[in-house]
Amino acid sequence: MGNRVPDIVPGLSAQRASFLRDLNYTSCISINLALSRRPAAETSFVVVPGPVSEGLFAIILEHNKVARRCPDGKGLCTMFMLNEWSVAHAEDDDETILAAMIGEVEKALPGIGDDIEFIRVIRWYPVLVYSHPGLYRKLGRFHAGRDRSARIHLAGSYNSSGNVNTATVTGERSARELVDSLEGRVPTSIKPTLAAAAL
Ligand SMILES: Cc1cc2nc3c(=O)[nH]c(=O)nc-3n(C[C@H](O)[C@H](O)[C@H](O)COP(=O)(O)OP(=O)(O)OC[C@H]3O[C@@H](n4cnc5c(N)ncnc54)[C@H](O)[C@@H]3O)c2cc1C
Structure with missing residues (x-):
């Protein structure tokens, strides 16, 4: 569950951790x-x-x-x-x-x-992230603030609307971005600025 990720990945910025902790799930x-x-x-x-x-x-x-x-x-x-x-x-x-x-x-x-x-x-329980107005705008900022050069890349269906396709696509993307990071192939243009990383 996305709201439990900050306890497993304590190095997230306060803003990114706060976004995740606020997610709640349906039954x-x-x-x-x-x-x-x-x-x-x-x-x-x-x-x-x-x-x-x-x-x-x-x-x-x-x-x-x-x-x-x-x-x-x-x-x-x-x-x-x-x-x-x-x-x-x-x-x-x-x-x-x-x-x-x-x-x-x-x-x-x-x-x-x-x-x-x-x-x-x-x-x-849990089923899906409980969506409410504004969630996807915040999710966009959360996503844009990810550090592509990091050694930990998040996946799971809480990264978009909850379904198996999202879980699969975000898993593939995280694997791809992790390989790029480990092989030093993260273009400077997409490395987040300090301000973006703090989102
Ligand atoms: C009743 C129901 C019906 C659904 N119907 C559909 C549908 O028709 N179509 C659709 O696309 N989606 C459907 N969904 C949603 C879909 O199942 C989820 O969005 C998707 O499975 C989430 O995948 P995930 O990999 O993000 O998380 P999960 O599938 O929950 O996988 C997370 C895994 O992490 C493991 N884990 C948890 N904590 C730890 C830990 N600390 N250490 C190690 N491992 C840990 C868990 O055991 C689990 O295996 C349905 C969900 C439910 C409950």
């Missing part, structure tokens, strides 16, 4: 529904609008997304809950969480509750 409760049969819907991903449900934001029909996610003829459906709902219900037991949400998934997939063979509830 998400997900429920996997193992189904005795597949719903008629052929879609793999349902995004749930706010007016339809206050807690549920996405439904994935895993058997439509990737073949062999579950036995032939059976179904696998995952429900994902919004951060605020997930935080409020993190201490609830699995049955209470399912009971609160089964009506929400039935709005899109009527009758699915009758076909549940078993469930798995997961309480995820």
Whole structure:
């Protein structure tokens, strides 16, 4: 998690460390529904609008997304809950969480509750950096202030919007910039000024 990086890398400038320490992360409760049969819907991903449900934001029909996610003829459906709902219900037991949400998934997939063979509830934390207005402007300054000649280069999805692509791209970039640094190939023009490094 980005907010824990300053404890691992104590040499960051105060401004860069402060940016990282201020990052906070979302939570998400997900429920996997193992189904005795597949719903008629052929879609793999349902995004749930706010007016339809206050807690549920996405439904994935895993058997439509990737073949062999579950036995032939059976179904696998995952429900994902919004951060605020997930935080409020993190201490609830699995049955209470399912009971609160089964009506929400039935709005899109009527009758699915009758076909549940078993469930798995997961309480995820951390999920993604909690974005708010101004975050990406600060992130741009944080990024511009990195020292390309350093021997430590940061990677991870907190370096942009949180996803696997970001994690991969920032990892590749950090590796590239580290090799450049170790081989003395950092152009003078992109070495940060003292002022920029302090960002
Ligand atoms: C439920 C859920 C659904 C998601 N869905 C998607 C999706 O559909 N598409 C998508 O693109 N992204 C999705 N994401 C986001 C994506 O998974 C993350 O953004 C991405 O995995 C972050 O990668 P990372 O390498 O930055 O961090 P991580 O994958 O968290 O890796 C950090 C690693 O560091 C290790 N670590 C921690 N502390 C230390 C330490 N002190 N010393 C050594 N090792 C340490 C951890 O064990 C971990 O292996 C989802 C996330 C969640 C939780």
